[in-house]
Amino acid sequence: MTDFQALGLSEPLLRAVSAEGYTTPTPVQEQSIPPLLAGRDVLGVAQTGTGKTAAFALPVLQIMSRNRPQGKRKIRALVLSPTRELAAQIDERFHAYSEHLDIRHKVIFGGVNQNPQVRALQKGLDILVATPGRLLDLINQGHIDITHVEFFVLDEADRMLDMGFIHDIKKVLKLLPKRRQNLLFSATMPSSIANLAGSFLHNAIKVDITPKEVTVDRIDQKIMFLRKADKRRLLVKIIKQERVECGIVFTRTKHGANRLVKQLDQSGISAAAIHGNKSQGARTKALAGFKSGSIPILVATDIASRGIDVDGVTHVFNYDLPNEPESYVHRIGRTARAGKTGVAYGFCDDTESGYLVGIQQLIGKEIPVDSSHEFHFIGAIPKPGQKPGKIKDPNAPKKKQRNRNRPKGGQGRNSGQQQRNGQSGSNQGGNNRSRNRNRSRNHRQRDD
Numbered sequence: 001m002t003d004f005q006a007l008g009l010s011e012p013l014l015r016a017v018s019a020e021g022y023t024t025p026t027p028v029q030e031q032s033i034p035p036l037l038a039g040r041d042v043l044g045v046a047q048t049g050t051g052k053t054a055a056f057a058l059p060v061l062q063i064m065s066r067n068r069p070q071g072k073r074k075i076r077a078l079v080l081s082p083t084r085e086l087a088a089q090i091d092e093r094f095h096a097y098s099e100h101l102d103i104r105h106k107v108i109f110g111g112v113n114q115n116p117q118v119r120a121l122q123k124g125l126d127i128l129v130a131t132p133g134r135l136l137d138l139i140n141q142g143h144i145d146i147t148h149v150e151f152f153v154l155d156e157a158d159r160m161l162d163m164g165f166i167h168d169i170k171k172v173l174k175l176l177p178k179r180r181q182n183l184l185f186s187a188t189m190p191s192s193i194a195n196l197a198g199s200f201l202h203n204a205i206k207v208d209i210t211p212k213e214v215t216v217d218r219i220d221q222k223i224m225f226l227r228k229a230d231k232r233r234l235l236v237k238i239i240k241q242e243r244v245e246c247g248i249v250f251t252r253t254k255h256g257a258n259r260l261v262k263q264l265d266q267s268g269i270s271a272a273a274i275h276g277n278k279s280q281g282a283r284t285k286a287l288a289g290f291k292s293g294s295i296p297i298l299v300a301t302d303i304a305s306r307g308i309d310v311d312g313v314t315h316v317f318n319y320d321l322p323n324e325p326e327s328y329v330h331r332i333g334r335t336a337r338a339g340k341t342g343v344a345y346g347f348c349d350d351t352e353s354g355y356l357v358g359i360q361q362l363i364g365k366e367i368p369v370d371s372s373h374e375f376h377f378i379g380a381i382p383k384p385g386q387k388p389g390k391i392k393d394p395n396a397p398k399k400k401q402r403n404r405n406r407p408k409g410g411q412g413r414n415s416g417q418q419q420r421n422g423q424s425g426s427n428q429g430g431n432n433r434s435r436n437r438n439r440s441r442n443h444r445q446r447d448d
Helices: 011-019 027-037 054-064 083-098 115-125 132-140 156-164 168-176 189-202 211-215 228-241 254-265 280-292 325-332 353-363 416-421 425-446
Strands: 042-045 078-079 104-108 127-129 151-154 179-185 205-208 219-225 247-250 269-274 297-298 314-318 342-348
Touching: 011 054, 011 083, 027 042, 027 054, 027 078, 027 115, 027 205, 027 254, 042 054, 054 078, 054 083, 054 151, 078 353, 083 104, 083 127, 104 115, 104 132, 115 132, 127 132, 127 168, 151 269, 156 168, 156 179, 179 189, 228 254, 228 314, 228 342, 254 269, 254 297, 269 280, 280 297, 314 325, 325 342, 325 353, 342 353
Parallel strands: 042 179, 042 205, 078 127, 078 151, 104 127, 151 179, 219 342, 247 297, 247 314, 269 297, 314 342
Antiparallel strands: none
8 A cells, every 4th residue: 555545544534644745654553544434343453653544544534524423512533642742742733633623622631720621521522532540539529521533542551550540440431331442552562562462352353563663663762871970061062063953852761850950950951740649731831842943852750651753753762771661662752753864872881781682682683883973981891791781880889788686776875875865765766767658658659
């Protein structure tokens, strides 16, 4: 097949995709659209950046436009997405593709006032794109009825499970009508996703777009070995030397993203952070500035990586290598979109070499090494036969060993002093436990 007309799309949809500049279907579109138009369930294994939103949105729009029930509009298609950004971008795609159709759609998610969302729901909708939490919240309040849904799309299923949404998904599935068409898309297919798919997909067509097909073709990948302390200086040097005007930098933690934005600003580079702790307004503003070009560098964590859909990204920096190999594929997939080329740099310090081993095993190739930079550090290179996984950081503070021989209740050399100070051994132990709980709570708040 060479064009969208050959896939069986209607004339209004063909006009819409032509206006978006689409000429040739991507593999996931070519393999998904015909069976979906035929009414089959589809199980898709594909990353963002492969065109999968169009793969499910176009056939859903075409089938829904064939007939519209009389009376007030009811939700006939439900798309469930893990993050606010991804949900918003899916809704944007529905808006573009339904330009010449009488279809009403809306996106809802948490972190913002629900009243505008409720007013839109009261007017009636055909398609609802939602994140699980806000969806169930508004269902429980009586504002959403999903008993008329004909199409259910679960997008980024593996990320859904990573974020702990499995129980919410099961609640939604129980509320949906039994007769419906189902679509599940996931970047990976572990047993947990396979089991979930088997629980609600019926005789599904499997479409598998492997990571190698996504990552190898148009992305110039480079690995750079260096010490952790040199990462920021190397990043600044590359951004300035290559005059990066649209690049994404991935960090492992939210705190690390915030800190890096401040450091880039001190080096004269405008950047903004996007991660789970940012308010929806801040995330929307950062993404809008990045899309418009006023903010050249976006610093993001993995939780936000699949919601970043910008065609003009030229550079991706893995400032911290991801501990999940699949995340590497999602990250670098932010560049080389829409037929363009891109560069993906990976910074690997001596604690991350095991992560690199896992990434290269997943994509089935060794990533070319750039050792020409001034910070090259041979100590970060994986050892022969090294297994995938995290390497212990030799500079990490060592945990204090508890003295198992010390008498309980504060008895011993200091017990007399404690009694003289008016403290019993048990009270001292309680105070220590209280301080430990506070330290533990603070530690959890700092971590991602």
